[in-house]
Amino acid sequence: MLTAAHILPRPPRPDQPACGHVLDPAGHRAPRAAPAPRGTMAAMTRGTPRRRKQPRSASGTPAPSTCPCGSGQPYAACCGRFHSGVALAPTAEALMRSRYSAFAVRDEGYLLRTWHPRTRPAGVAFAAGLGWTGLEIEATEAGSAFHARGVVRFRAHFTDGGRAGVLRERSRFEREAGAWVYVDGDIDP
């Protein structure tokens, strides 16, 4: 679990999403204490299928000029190539970065098709007020063009209702029919 040290103090939120994945209800009892995210980055926005009611993809969101993954490249030349299907992420790290960017631009279709069929949810519900503001890759294991599996450790920065926080996660990836897909992850590894 994340500790309060990982995210800034914040007041209780009455508008906690019904999916219950985003914030720790126990945190609401401590004045000014920071409710910690309950799960992985994926779990923070995973919910019951509400595809038709949620922003569905990058097509409904203005494309950012600079890629959200922090590469410094234009979005269209970086993760945007993978989101549009022009190219496949060649490594587990590239897929991780592109999925982070997909959360940032709310591209549900990309998130679902890069999710392993074994663990893929029926849909992705993007929590209102939750925005992804930066990514730091801490370490990678395997995950190259010569591997079938890979692990990426990262820190994902976010703001939730205007408050900044950081999620640390160790994500596992596998190659499925030649393409890298996300399997699952551990928080605060």
Ligand SMILES: [Zn+2]
């Ligand atoms: Zn990118």
